[in-house]
Amino acid sequence: MSVNLNAPNPAELYPIAGVRIGVTEAGIRKVNRKDLTVVLIDEGAAVAGVFTQNRFCAAPVQICREHLVRGKGIRAMLINTGNANAGTGEDGRARAIHTCKALASALKIDAAQVLPFSTGVIMETLPIERIEAGLPAALADAKTGNWLRASEAIMTTDTVAKAFGAQVMIDGVQVSITGISKGAGMIRPNMATMLGFMATDACVCQEVMKQLALELAEGSFNRVTVDGDTSTNDSFVVIATHKAAHAPITSLDSAAGQALKAAMLGVAQKLAQAIVRDGEGATKFISIKVEGGQTQAECRQVAYAIAHSPLVKTAFFASDPNLGRILAAVGYAGIADLDQTGIDLYLDDVHVALKGGRNPDYREEDGQRVMKQAEITVRVVLGRGKASDIVWTCDLSHDYVSINADYRS
Amino acid sequence: MSVNLNAPNPAELYPIAGVRIGVTEAGIRKVNRKDLTVVLIDEGAAVAGVFTQNRFCAAPVQICREHLVRGKGIRAMLINTGNANAGTGEDGRARAIHTCKALASALKIDAAQVLPFSTGVIMETLPIERIEAGLPAALADAKTGNWLRASEAIMTTDTVAKAFGAQVMIDGVQVSITGISKGAGMIRPNMATMLGFMATDACVCQEVMKQLALELAEGSFNRVTVDGDTSTNDSFVVIATHKAAHAPITSLDSAAGQALKAAMLGVAQKLAQAIVRDGEGATKFISIKVEGGQTQAECRQVAYAIAHSPLVKTAFFASDPNLGRILAAVGYAGIADLDQTGIDLYLDDVHVALKGGRNPDYREEDGQRVMKQAEITVRVVLGRGKASDIVWTCDLSHDYVSINADYRS
Numbered sequence: 141m142s143v144n145l146n147a148p149n150p151a152e153l154y155p156i157a158g159v160r161i162g163v164t165e166a167g168i169r170k171v172n173r174k175d176l177t178v179v180l181i182d183e184g185a186a187v188a189g190v191f192t193q194n195r196f197c198a199a200p201v202q203i204c205r206e207h208l209v210r211g212k213g214i215r216a217m218l219i220n221t222g223n224a225n226a227g228t229g230e231d232g233r234a235r236a237i238h239t240c241k242a243l244a245s246a247l248k249i250d251a252a253q254v255l256p257f258s259t260g261v262i263m264e265t266l267p268i269e270r271i272e273a274g275l276p277a278a279l280a281d282a283k284t285g286n287w288l289r290a291s292e293a294i295m296t297t298d299t300v301a302k303a304f305g306a307q308v309m310i311d312g313v314q315v316s317i318t319g320i321s322k323g324a325g326m327i328r329p330n331m332a333t334m335l336g337f338m339a340t341d342a343c344v345c346q347e348v349m350k351q352l353a354l355e356l357a358e359g360s361f362n363r364v365t366v367d368g369d370t371s372t373n374d375s376f377v378v379i380a381t382h383k384a385a386h387a388p389i390t391s392l393d394s395a396a397g398q399a400l401k402a403a404m405l406g407v408a409q410k411l412a413q414a415i416v417r418d419g420e421g422a423t424k425f426i427s428i429k430v431e432g433g434q435t436q437a438e439c440r441q442v443a444y445a446i447a448h449s450p451l452v453k454t455a456f457f458a459s460d461p462n463l464g465r466i467l468a469a470v471g472y473a474g475i476a477d478l479d480q481t482g483i484d485l486y487l488d489d490v491h492v493a494l495k496g497g498r499n500p501d502y503r504e505e506d507g508q509r510v511m512k513q514a515e516i517t518v519r520v521v522l523g524r525g526k527a528s529d530i531v532w533t534c535d536l537s538h539d540y541v542s543i544n545a546d547y548r549s
Numbered sequence: 550m551s552v553n554l555n556a557p558n559p560a561e562l563y564p565i566a567g568v569r570i571g572v573t574e575a576g577i578r579k580v581n582r583k584d585l586t587v588v589l590i591d592e593g594a595a596v597a598g599v600f601t602q603n604r605f606c607a608a609p610v611q612i613c614r615e616h617l618v619r620g621k622g623i624r625a626m627l628i629n630t631g632n633a634n635a636g637t638g639e640d641g642r643a644r645a646i647h648t649c650k651a652l653a654s655a656l657k658i659d660a661a662q663v664l665p666f667s668t669g670v671i672m673e674t675l676p677i678e679r680i681e682a683g684l685p686a687a688l689a690d691a692k693t694g695n696w697l698r699a700s701e702a703i704m705t706t707d708t709v710a711k712a713f714g715a716q717v718m719i720d721g722v723q724v725s726i727t728g729i730s731k732g733a734g735m736i737r738p739n740m741a742t743m744l745g746f747m748a749t750d751a752c753v754c755q756e757v758m759k760q761l762a763l764e765l766a767e768g769s770f771n772r773v774t775v776d777g778d779t780s781t782n783d784s785f786v787v788i789a790t791h792k793a794a795h796a797p798i799t800s801l802d803s804a805a806g807q808a809l810k811a812a813m814l815g816v817a818q819k820l821a822q823a824i825v826r827d828g829e830g831a832t833k834f835i836s837i838k839v840e841g842g843q844t845q846a847e848c849r850q851v852a853y854a855i856a857h858s859p860l861v862k863t864a865f866f867a868s869d870p871n872l873g874r875i876l877a878a879v880g881y882a883g884i885a886d887l888d889q890t891g892i893d894l895y896l897d898d899v900h901v902a903l904k905g906g907r908n909p910d911y912r913e914e915d916g917q918r919v920m921k922q923a924e925i926t927v928r929v930v931l932g933r934g935k936a937s938d939i940v941w942t943c944d945l946s947h948d949y950v951s952i953n954a955d956y957r958s
Contacts, residue, residue, distance in 0.1 A: 195887040196880025196905070227876040229890065229906020262873020263907050326860055326877065367859040369874075370881035450776040450859070450945075451735055451953055458954030464671020465778075467636040468735065471605025472779035478604040481638065496605070497638020498672050536859075541947050544860055545867035 143425040143514050143534065145417035148288055148303035154316035155284040156339040158182035158381025162282035163293040166274030168267055169222030169260060174293035176274045178243065179217040179337070180282055185381045187214040188349035189255070190357045192374035198226030199236040199266075200256040201373060207240075207252045215253040217377065218243050219335065220260075220271055221296050221322075226372035227263035235266040242272045246279060259322065259335055259373050260296055291320040294335055297543060298324045302414040308403035310396045311386040315342045317404050321411035325420040325544060327366035328448075336361060336376040336411055342400050343388045344380040351392060352401060353378045360408035364532045366419035367540070368448040378404075416532045421539030424456045427517045427532055432482075434525035438475055442520060443531035445473035453536030456516065461507030463492050470520060482523030488516060552834040552923050552943065554826035557697055557712035563725035564693040565748040567591035567790025571691035572702040575683030577676055578631030578669060583702035585683045587652065588626040588746070589691055594790045596623040597758035598664070599766045601783035607635030608645040608675075609665040610782060616649075616661045624662040626786065627652050628744065629669075629680055630705050630731075635781035636672035644675040651681045655688060668705055668731065668744055668782050700729040703744055706952060707733045711823040717812035719805045720795040724751040726813050730820040734829040734953060736775035737857075745770060745785040745820055751809050752797045753789040760801060761810060762787045769817035773941045775828035776949070777857040787813070825941045830948030833865045836926045836941055841891075843934035847884055851929060852940035854882035862945030865925065870916030872901050879929055891932030897925060 159181055166176040181187065189208055191201045207214070218239055225232045240254040258266065281289075291303035305318040323334030344352060357376050382388075389397045417425050428446050433439035446452055449469040455462040466485060471478070485493035487510040492502050510516055568590055575585040590596065598617055600610045616623070627648055634641045649663040667675065690698075700712035714727040732743030753761060766785050791797075798806045826834050837855050842848035855861055858878040864871040875894060880887070894902035896919040901911050919925055 194877060194880035195882075195884065196876045196889045196892075224873070227873045227902065227906065229904060231906060261871075262877060263902070264873075265907075326874075328881075369858050369860045369877065372873075372877045372880060449778050450949070451778045454950050454953035457950065460954065462670070464633070464636045464673075464781075465735075467605045468603060468671060468778065468781045471603035471781060472737075473604075475604060480605045483605075493636065493672070495638060497636065497640060498674075536950060538947050538950050540859070541863055541866065541945060541950060544863035545869065 142300050142418040143422050145300050145414055148291055148301055150288055152305040153287040153303050154305045154307060154318050156316055156318055156381060157341045157383035158185055159339045159379060160282040160284055161286035161290045162278040162280065163286060163289045164274045164277035164281060166270050168220055168270050174289065175221045176271060176278050177219040177290050177293045178278045178282060181215050181379060182381060183213065183215065185379055186344055186346040186349040187377065187379050188353040189375060189377040190353050192371055194370050194372050196227060196372050198224055198258060198373045199228055199232035200225055200258045201375060202233060203236045203240065204255045204375060207255055210252045212250050212252045214255055215249045216243055216247055217255045217257065219257040219294055221294060222260040223258055223264055223266050224260045224262045224373050225258040225266040228265065232266065235268050238268050239271050242275060246275055255377065257335055257375055262372060287318050287320060294320065294322040296322065297420055298322050298418050300418050302411055304407045304410040306403045306407050308399055310342060310384065310400055313384050313386040315340060315384045315400065317407050319407045319411050321415060323415040324418050325366055326369040326371045327364065327415055327419065328368045328370045334371050334374055338404060338407060339379040339381065340404065341381050341383040343382045343384055343386055345388050345390050348389060348392060349378065349380060355392065355401065356404055356408045359405050360412035363530060364412045364416045365444065365447045366416060366534060413532055416534050419534035420543045421537040422534035423537055424535040425515045426456060426534060427530060429517060429519045429528065429530045430522065431519065431528040432522040432525060433527040436527045436529050439527050439529035440531065442470055442473040442475065443529055445469045446518065447531050447533035450536055456535035457537045459511040461504060461511045463507060466518060467493060484521040484523065486519040551709050551827040552831050554709045554823055557700055557710055559697055561714040562696040562712050563714045563716060563727050565725055565727055565790060566750045566792035567594055568748045568788060569691040569693055570695035570699045571687040571689065572695060572698045573683045573686035573690060575679050577629055577679050583698065584630045585680060585687050586628040586699050586702045587687045587691060590624050590788060591790060592622065592624065594788055595753055595755040595758040596786065596788050597762040598784060598786040599762050601780055603779050603781050605636060605781050607633055607667060607782045608637055608641035609634055609667045610784060611642060612645045612649065613664045613784060616664055619661045621659050621661045623664055624658045625652055625656055626664045626666065628666040628703055630703060631669040632667055632673055632675050633669045633671045633782050634667040634675040637674065641675065644677050647677050648680050651684060655684055664786065666744055666784055668703065671781060696727050696729060703729065703731040705731065706829055707731050707827050709827050711820055713816045713819040715812045715816050717808055719751060719793065719809055722793050722795040724749060724793045724809065726816050728816045728820050730824060732824040733827050734775060735778040735780045736773065736824055736828065737777045737779045743780050743783055747813060747816060748788040748790065749813065750790045750792040752791045752793055752795055754797055754799050757798060757801060758787065758789060764801065764810065765813055765817045768814050769821035772939060773821045773825045774853065774856050775825060775943055822941055825943050828943035829952045830946040831943035832946055833944040834924045835865060835943060836939060838926060838928045838937065838939045839931065840928065840937040841931040841934060842936040845936045845938045848936050848938035849940065851879055851882040851884065851931065852938055854878045855927065856940050856942035859945055865920065865944035866946045868920040870913060870920045872916060875927060876902060893930040893932065895928040
């Protein structure tokens with residue numbers, strides 16, 4: 141059911157010097173599926189992460205935040221599917237810490253140098269004995285070229301693995317970027333997606349990494365939504381291994397910083413959009429541009445109101461140009477002084493609404509033509525300023541209901 | 550698909566002295582269905598209304614607000630289905646005014662004494678010639694006992710008509726109350742429902758009526774949601790005809806004011822809950838109580854986050870006690886300093902989560918038992934204060950998607 145989303149192109153998934161990945165089947169929830177991943181990072185890399193703003197954040201998210209603050213130098217990540225270790229209280233924290241210690245012991249590093257990630261069912265006990273039992277096989281599998289296997293091993297309700305890469309010249313040195321992500325439901329990231337990991341061999345100072353991670357998330361994962369449900373486990377981590385032989389990047393505003401950020405943002409946006417393209421039950425990929433706002437924040441607020449409206453989403457599913465539903469969502473988005481007579485609405489190139497009413501030149505068959513496409517751009521012009529923003533989402537189909545009514549069974 | 554919602558009981562729909570209702574088939578969108586209603590109000594009645602906060606409010610909502618402010622004494626209401634006259638710009642306003650003038654002319658009153666209401670498809674031109682042509686038949690049908698026919702004539706995607714009544718003694722005088730409502734989708738009223746009308750023969754000063762309408766809406770229609778889509782046309786109007794021979798109610802805090810308000814609130818809550826029970830595709834009626842908050846507002850914010858979560862709603866549809874989804878919604882409700890370790894969760898009498906984690910005594914079969922019921926109470930205890938609030942909602946089923954993917958066809 142994914143929308144224009146192909147399996148990852150192995151040729152594009154550049155090995156990143158300084159990052160080795162190992163995968164195994166630990167039987168965490170179901171047998172015969174890859175569900176445990178270790179990511180081993182050479183000493184000296186800079187690592188930063190952004191995490192869910194959900195107050196019910198999962199135990200591994202809490203531990204990730206604490207370990208990043210400790211600043212001992214992150215050397216490994218441990219990722220399991222099948223169980224989110226969320227809504228599990230103190231016991232969940234203890235179990236997350238236990239798995240960090242187990243991996244740290246095998247690698248002879250400090251437990252605070254390990255970042256744990258879990259995704260899957262909420263409010264069930266993490267089976268740490270299965271994770272511990274799976275570690276030797278995962279470590280034995282570790283190699284530089286394992287990004288594709290990792291993208292498969294972190295899938296839950298995803299139907300397609302998500303992995304993209306890019307290369308960019310920095311100071312005459314070729315730098316590689318590779319990233320993976322997972323997620324299809326409970327997607328309205330607020331700082332990051334369910335799980336997203338990117339690595340580069342570029343040389344980026346640790347001081348700049350946090351800002352880089354924030355700006356990448358802001359321009360990619362924080363622009364997508366499937367169902368408006370902000371996950372308990374959203375995590376996005378960026379690794380720079382410092383293996384490329386260019387001068388260290390000490391500012392994102394430098395020419396090198398801008399070039400690297402642009403290349404990484406391209407990969408991050410593909411990863412984020414891949415989550416929407418693979419959104420549970422998705423049959424359409426919708427870009428919602430809101431322009432002419434007073435602030436970028438109000439444009440995004442309007443875009444999300446449209447993106448979350450079940451009526452708008454079902455109209456897209458039906459390819460029905462029932463476009464009054466979009467205007468209704470604009471109206472309830474929460475902009476107190478919005479003047480409806482200033483608003484224009486476009487579907488791709490079709491001018492649907494003019495100054496808050498139906499455009500006299502609008503013909504239903506033109507709207508119908510666009511609505512039948514698999515990729516649609518909704519453009520709302522608020523007519524009250526110069527700010528703009530964009531959000532990517534998908535439609536709401538029968539399959540979304542089926543998938544989420546059956547998820548645990 | 551409605552949940553424990555029977556057709557109106559005619560014995561409960563008390564005629565209200567001073568209010569006559571007429572209904573006809575005007576063929577506004579489809580033939581052979583009642584789609585035009587006139588409500589004729591004797592001189593001297595007090596009338597107040599509350600309307601949608603959607604900035605894209607429909608033309609009739611704008612005209613209603615203006616006519617109520619004019620204060621000429623409301624003498625008639627004109628209600629059509631099949632067309633919402635929303636997103637129709639200046640032309641829509643002119644058409645709404647035109648219908649008021651047509652009815653005013655027939656009744657020999659001022660157009661500003663007419664309130665217009667429209668519900669149906671958004672962004673299509675209101676066929677005023679059909680409405681005008683239908684007026685004589687509607688007026689000829691006008692009688693006191695027509696509440697049941699009116700409740701049927703205002704239905705759109707509703708599967709059951711919604712009408713309730715009550716009687717109460719005020720100063721030893723028996724007072725009657727009758728109300729009707731419609732709505733099943735695009736339901737997250739913000740001040741009022743799609744359409745709700747209540748009348749009483751009680752004697753309530755005009756100065757008190759606005760407050761009465763606000764408090765009734767606040768305790769009923771502003772507590773329900775189906776899909777989170779605040780309509781462009783929400784309107785709730787309360788009429789007191791002053792025909793009952795008790796002393797005028799000059800304050801809602803008086804004994805008479807409190808008695809009348811309590812009786813009217815009972816009817817308003819039944820009308821509001823009926824909309825949820827008849828929610829598009831609904832198979833479950835869910836009450837969401839949030840307790841132990843610092844303010845009522847934050848309790849309601851949490852309750853709506855749960856009520857709007859597609860993941861929570863599909864879990865109810867599946868009768869699946871996937872209760873971590875409820876905790877996740879609590880977590881992203883937007884309470885910045887919420888401490889997850891203070892939170893308890895109950896499904897009816899079953900204590901599911903204790904201090905943010907799974908209650909050790911919780912057994913899945915107990916949760917399963919409650920989830921299979923047609924009526925379920927979710928109770929969240931935030932553990933940070935003494936405030937509480939309640940919201941009523943329904944589940945999200947395949948039929949919701951079908952109904953909204955097919956609505957216009």
